[in-house]
Amino acid sequence: MAKSKDVRVTITLECISCDRNNSDKRFPGVSRYTTRKNQRNTPTRLELKKFCPYCSEHTIHRELKK
Template structure:
């Protein structure tokens, strides 16, 4: 029986490429001063650091604003 060498997975070199990010509604933050919304909408997703090094912004539905708004990446 032959001994197996320690083999690394192909394509993976060190640091993880995919990271988990939190997206937060931008209009809830602005309207919280007016007490229009009762909370802040947040989504959890993943992004590829090599393809999108800039902060991620997606248009998602906000249940507090009752419409589709821009959700931006926040720091953990």
């Protein structure tokens, strides 16, 4: 039986442009995505370009601190 060392962890990605100018939006909110990453291959914070429904465009989503 193999031991689980939790190499893959679940992370949350948040839009970095929504939290800056949230007051002038019609639908206030922050776009968040949940995904998994391998900590051995990617020890740094993950940044992906994803679609934000509040900004209505593709923006950079950054990994949140735990």
